[in-house]
Amino acid sequence: MKRFAALYQELDRSTATLDKRAALVTYFRDAPPRDAAWALFLLAGGKITSARSKIAAVDEMRAWVADASNTPTWLVEASYDQVGDLAETLALLIPDPEHPAPERSLADWIEHVLVPVANSDEAQRREVIVSAWLGLPFDERLVFNKMLTGSLRVGVSQRMVQQALADMSGIPIARIAQRMMGTWAPSPEFLTKLLSDEELPEDRQQPYPFFLASPLEAEAHTLGEIDEWMLEWKWDGIRAQLIRRRGEVALWSRGEERLDGRFPEVEDAARALPVDCVLDGELLAWQGDADAPMPFSALQTRIQRLKPGPKWLAEAPVRMLVYDLLELNGEDLRELPQLERRQRLEALLRAHPDPRLSLSPIVRPADWNDAARLREESRARGVEGFMLKRASAPYQGGRRRGDWWKWKVDPLTIDAVLLYAQAGHGRRSTLYTDYTFGVWDEDTLVPVAKAYSGLDDKEILALDRWVRAHTRERFGPVRSVDAVQVFELGFEGVNISKRHKSGVAVRFPRILRWRHDKPAAEADRLDTLKAMAR
Incomplete structure (x- = not known):
């Protein structure tokens, strides 16, 4: 020790x-x-x-x-x-x-x-x-x-640990990251396999480290000529890699979880392919010939079921919209340019058409202004905006700025009232930085969102002092406060939810600004939020 x-x-x-x-x-x-x-x-x-x-x-x-x-x-x-x-x-x-x-x-x-x-x-x-x-x-x-x-936070990411192991052993970090995905038991045997320079049988079912996009915060035209980029819709589903190697099929989420059995229609489609491959794409609930996917809440009904029955397969059928080909017949394609990987993917799916494995379409605007106009149609199409991928880029592991960007549509917003506060973690463990917000349902404030990002350091300190001075009750680490402070919240979408007391669930909420100018009585109402739901 x-x-x-x-x-x-x-x-x-x-x-x-x-x-x-x-x-x-x-x-x-x-x-x-x-x-x-x-x-x-x-x-x-x-x-x-x-x-x-x-x-x-x-x-x-x-x-x-x-x-x-x-x-x-x-x-x-x-x-x-x-x-x-x-x-x-x-x-x-x-x-x-x-x-x-x-x-x-x-x-x-x-x-x-x-x-x-x-x-x-x-x-x-x-x-x-x-x-x-x-x-x-x-x-x-x-x-x-x-x-x-369970709070061993010490400023070290999993990737930093993997890089240290790669430095020590000479094994490529991609191989180490690949072998660490999923569930594993800490043992000398696992460590030996992790750092082995031989290809192991288990490697066949391991995914590649996912390439993650960075949010585009600058104007899109600063990226250069639009012809240098491939534009795709940003789907609101589950990012996944579908692996078919030596006839065996595995399905991995970006969160390093094996999804085998939960989406049998997608796995069956992979088994029907006559070639081995690794596909990167998005799992979406999608009814037949519909123009847009079903809401994410429909997909959530499938996530919880390890072996969905006929009822769930019919009510929320799932397909994979594929946007990258990482491996074909045992050949690692990740170093190829994005455009060439796309061409090989198109040839593969064209030769073996199956609606359960659909090609994520390329969008071809005339220029960046045209792209911005199309981006405004995102919510009507059931998407979150655009993915921008440099045509010459290789497929990298982790979040690497410069080649993949997510150009999301502006967030939905509401004005909500601060109801509860809780201390944060790590460097914020002495400050109240985790907040619960509510909106009006007739004469009652109903909690609808939790958020802990969006305020600067000065605002965090000021709100911490205010929380301590205006606490009503304590519930363990949580404090209820006087319901007078209003904040503008941004979020990606709203779903109707039976699991939440309010009847709605917001996705990825964050604080946009502290509304000092607005009294609590003028905060938004629950009906307004429900009207935003798909």
């Missing part, structure tokens, strides 16, 4: 990417394989505790630390409010031991101490956790608590 705690401190104190990467390389090179595997799991976002594997709940740890440190409960709460991070608060309240417990490795702590007590009775879990607190020095106690709370 001492080695991993030292790595955590080094990563936490450093602001330079190269320094962080160097620290990761040193750790993975020197750490025992079991420890390195668990460190990789944790730094990549993995958690050792979950709803199905309860080791220590937040309320339990607060009670345990109050007793173990002889601290009144109210002072524990006050300390947490001041520090803003529960793991650090717990570590600070326990004094360092005069005689630390014998050193255990990171893997031993997880595999032999914590995992064995998961879901056991409280007394047993409490004994294990408190004993660990009392025997660990501060740096190790802090990391221990970070593992328990």
